[in-house]
Amino acid sequence: MAVPNERQIERWNGESGRRWLVSRERHAAVRERLLPHLYRAAAVRDGERVLDVGCGCGDTTAVMAETAGLVVGIDVSEPLLDVARRRSRGNVEFVRGDAQVQALGAFDVVVSSFGVIFFDDPVAAFRNLRSTGGRLAFLCWQEVLVNEVFAIPLRLLGAAPGGDPFADPGWIERLLASAGYRDVRVVELREPARLGDDARDVTAYFMDSAQVKELAAGRPGAEEAIRGAFRRRERPDGVWVEAAAYLVTVSPG
Template structure:
């Protein structure tokens, strides 16, 4: 990590470094999972990504920050748009950043850099960016107010913010379908609610309050629903789901009967979603834009 933890936030032996759990996960097993399935994730999100890029509306000379950039698909896309500018991708995961750097080299991009760090704490130079954006990388902060304030500080006055985050579990066909199938076999932890996680910004009132509190104005929070291609067929998707860290952990101690029950329930739940283009499940998101005051 390029960013040292702030010693004032570390209490001896109690593990209270900000985002320590997320850093362990993303710089560990979750990162490995996303590296393995990076093409699948890019394909899954291919109908959502253009909406984000349109909303970010990056122009040729702008300085862009991609928060939680992962393997860098969006980072490279905005770097191509900001061909005379500079793009910085920041992420907790060293393995995903290696993929992102390879992608940028492969695309011959010289105006893009990647740094391993925590966007909640990272000492971005003040007002150093025109645009901050994220594709599902801003829901994992244990202190969202500190994180969004830090992102606001990195933007010039009038700079733009654009990001995608998930609406709640019940509105998301993908997690409702996969989650209820798994729940037929194993006990799942609660998916929404407080604390960092994919659904932490599901409530648009909380998003608006967060933006108001952290120096953003003119917020727009628009629903955006698109089909997402999870894989070729049922078996392909089951293999993928079973490689998600949480699912691997849940099934690691399970007996054969439970494992078979989980696979059978997923097979039944996924089969109706087979299309000529593979298994499609709906993704319900918020497309959020705002300006730095």
Template sequence: MSEHRVRFAAVFDEEVRRHNERFRAAAAVQPGEDVLDVGCGTGESTREAAQAGGNVLGVDVSEPAIARARELGGAAFAVADAQTHPFPAAAFDVVLSRFGAMFFPDPPAAFANLARALRPGGRLVLLVWQERDRNEWYSVLHEALAPAAAPPPPGPHFSLGDPARTRALLEGAGFTGVEFTELRDPVCYGPDAATACEFALGLLDVKQLLALGDAHSVPRLREAFAAHETAEGVLLGARTWLVTARLSRA
């Protein structure tokens, strides 16, 4: 997945562009703020925070993604697991994560670690997928690839889709004022059906569904993407949560 993430970095960034615009506005990074970007991938969200004037560190567990982020420059980057990395205590004003925080194996430990890295009153801003059944893009993939099979259990990228569970996790780590804003903008899988298919075939959800499909799965996927092709690219319905919170000052 790391190599795929780097190869299709531009597609990944364009996929969530509409959601990212709201995410960037909610982060509202100010000049001089110290910012930690968790699960930064190839670094688009990190560079945007730096362009707003922040002193930004982007971290990711993927060495290829961080190598590419460093090539692109614009901020500081490090290979690090934000769940366990010993960040300096109370070193950041803002912790951001655009589709990265869902992958923690131990979410309570991870958010506790991030809380230790924040200054009292510091901001947490997350962009996460809503639950799988609420996302049309997954339904399109399922119906194309394995329409006769029950879908596999949801992957970790949907782990923060339940607001009640996520609120409990964050409050347990010491965050207050947890708020959820629903975003319903479409995601873009590429400029055309051919690119969308090539991009999708490297995704975890698609690989899982292909294992349940048949010889016609990939042709059906191409047809499905062609049906969603627009002048703005292959657009599929999506729902995310924009999650904001502050670290308690107590």
């Protein structure tokens, strides 16, 4: 019998988890100006129970804990959860598990910072999240070739559109309706995002990704072209691009 999300579980307990931890500060900087939109949408009130889906190292979990009565962070990645647990406070719990299939219990609010985009069966996953009875707020990325967090080297190398269904607001609305949610609202967000210290730093980061490596293979000058593109985005305080995301909010229906 196939294990749900088996590939993602392997990835985030292996190479993807390692790369994420190495670049954790970079990822936090990219999301820094997007996350306040999520916190406002979640509107966590004193004493509420919050579920943080795909909590990773617990950054969003910790912020929610400033108001909530209890925050439970769930993730499939033990390496990321190890970091989260070392930073946890009294009203936070971390669970290694798959939110698509695990019994979750009752929550007032379900939040996710880019953590709901990896499910094998999104309808089953969101039905399970809906079973908590809580309102839902999450962030997901816009199309990869319009989102400059990823787009700059991919455009230069002629990558095809990413095929991420979450990049389609209509698909998101249909998905959540199929899972039983009502009053779906998808809001486009665009915010400045700091990718790294300078063009050399950011280029090295992208050249370490499997997709960019594959696209650049056998193309002399590809790395220098990418570095030049990022050099044009340099400011005294780093390389800045425009992050393009969606903020999705729904009621439990």
